[in-house]
Amino acid sequence: MQFSQVVGLKDIKKHLTQMVLDNKIPHAQLFLNQEGAGGLPMALAFAQYLVCEQKSDTDSCGECSSCQKAQKLIHPDIHMTYPVIKKDTKPPISSDFIKEWRNQVISNPYINEYEWLQSISKEIKLGNITREEASQIINTLYLKSFEGGYKIQIVWMAENLGEVGNTLLKIFEEPPEKTIIILIAENLEAILPTVISRTQIVKINAIDEKDIIEALVNHHHLDSQLAEEYAYIANGNYRKAQQLVANELETFGDDLKEWMIYCMRGPSTDLIKWTENKHTKSREYLKKFFEYTIHIFRESLSSKYTDNSLAPHVSKSEIPVVQALKKYISHNNLYQLIPLIEEAAYFIERNAFTKMVLLNLSIQIRKILK
Numbered sequence: 001m002q003f004s005q006v007v008g009l010k011d012i013k014k015h016l017t018q019m020v021l022d023n024k025i026p027h028a029q030l031f032l033n034q035e036g037a038g039g040l041p042m043a044l045a046f047a048q049y050l051v052c053e054q055k056s057d058t059d060s061c062g063e064c065s066s067c068q069k070a071q072k073l074i075h076p077d078i079h080m081t082y083p084v085i086k087k088d089t090k091p092p093i094s095s096d097f098i099k100e101w102r103n104q105v106i107s108n109p110y111i112n113e114y115e116w117l118q119s120i121s122k123e124i125k126l127g128n129i130t131r132e133e134a135s136q137i138i139n140t141l142y143l144k145s146f147e148g149g150y151k152i153q154i155v156w157m158a159e160n161l162g163e164v165g166n167t168l169l170k171i172f173e174e175p176p177e178k179t180i181i182i183l184i185a186e187n188l189e190a191i192l193p194t195v196i197s198r199t200q201i202v203k204i205n206a207i208d209e210k211d212i213i214e215a216l217v218n219h220h221h222l223d224s225q226l227a228e229e230y231a232y233i234a235n236g237n238y239r240k241a242q243q244l245v246a247n248e249l250e251t252f253g254d255d256l257k258e259w260m261i262y263c264m265r266g267p268s269t270d271l272i273k274w275t276e277n278k279h280t281k282s283r284e285y286l287k288k289f290f291e292y293t294i295h296i297f298r299e300s301l302s303s304k305y306t307d308n309s310l311a312p313h314v315s316k317s318e319i320p321v322v323q324a325l326k327k328y329i330s331h332n333n334l335y336q337l338i339p340l341i342e343e344a345a346y347f348i349e350r351n352a353f354t355k356m357v358l359l360n361l362s363i364q365i366r367k368i369l370k
C-alpha cells in the first residue's frame with residue numbers, strides 16, 4: 001500500500017515521511033485512530049515506505065521488489081499481529097489466520113474489527129491477542145532481518161493485548177536494532193498505561209470530508225452530489241462511507257427501528273421475540289449494534305437543535321427513525337440512556353445472558369423515554 005492510496009490525512013503522511021527522511025523514527029509508535037480513519041492502511045503504507053528501495057520524499061515507489069512483497073503482505077520483515085479466535089484446543093496466534101488476513105486486507109484495508117472477526121468465524125466469539133502471540137512477536141523481532149533493512153511489527157487493534165501487553169514492555173522500550181513497532185488502536189483507555197508510556201502516539205483524526213468525497217468519486221465512481229451526501233453522513237469514517245455505497249448499514253437501521261417500536265409498546269411477545277432473535281447474534285454484532293443505537297440517539301438529539309436544512313449525520317433511510325426519536329430524546333434522558341446501553345454492552349461482552357439483559361434494557365429505555 002502506498003501513501004497515495006490512503007484516503008486524506010495529508011499531515012500524518014508528511015509527519016511520517018519526514019521522520020524517515022530525518023532518520024528520527026521512534027522505535028515504538030501508537031497510531032491512535034478514530035474508527036474508519038485508516039490506522040491500518042496508514043501503518044501498511046508506512047511499513048512499505050520503510051522497506052522501499054527507491055522511495056521519493058513523499059511515497060514508496062510501488063514497483064521495487066520490496067514494495068511488491070509489501071503490497072501482497074508477504075514481505076518477510078513486515079510482521080503482523082491482529083486479533084484472532086480459538087479454532088481448536090491450542091491458543092491461537094495470528095499466523096494461523098494469515099491466509100484469511102491477506103485476503104481480507106488486500107481486498108479492503110479499511111476493514112473493521114467486527115468484519116474481520118466475522119470473516120474468520122461465524123460463531124459468537126470475541127477476538128484476542130494471546131500470550132503465545134506475544135512470545136511469537138518477541139522471538140521474531142530478535143531474529144535478524146531477512147532483507148537487511150528494517151524489521152517492522154504491526155499490531156492491529158492493540159486493545160486486544162490487554163494484560164498480555166505487560167510481556168512486551170521490554171521490547172517496546174528497547175527493541176532490537178532497526179526494529180520499528182507500530183501499534184494501532186481506537187480506544188486508548190483499553191491499553192495498559194505501561195504500554196502507552198513506552199510509545200509515541202500518532203493521532204489519526206477523522207478524515208476531511210473533501211478527501212472522502214474525492215475518494216468516493218474516484219474509487220467508487222459516485223456522482224459528486226451523492227458523494228457529498230455520503231461523506232457528510234460518514235463524518236470522517238471512510239469505512240462507513242464505503243458501507244453507505246454498498247448499502248450495508250441497512251440491517252442495523254431496521255433492527256433499531258423494530259426495537260424502538262417494541263420498546264415503546266412495552267413488554268409484549270414481539271419484544272420477547274426480538275430479544276430472542278438478538279440472542280442468537282454474535283457479541284461483536286451486539287457491540288456494534290449498541291454503538292449504532294447510541295449514534296442514532298445522539299443524532300436525534302442534535303437534530304433538535306440544528307436548523308432543518310442541516311440533516312444529521314444519518315442516511316436518508318434513517319431520517320424517519322431520527323425524526324420519530326427526536327420527540328422523546330432530550331439532553332437529560334440521553335445522559336441516562338448512554339450509560340445504560342454501555343452497561344448492557346459490558347454485561348453481554350462478559351457472557352451475561354443476552355436475552356435478559358436486552359429485555360431489562362428495553363424496559364428501562366421505555367421508562368426513560370416515556
Ligand SMILES: [Zn+2]
Pocket residue numbers: 051052053054055060061062063064065066067068
Ligand atoms: Zn519501492
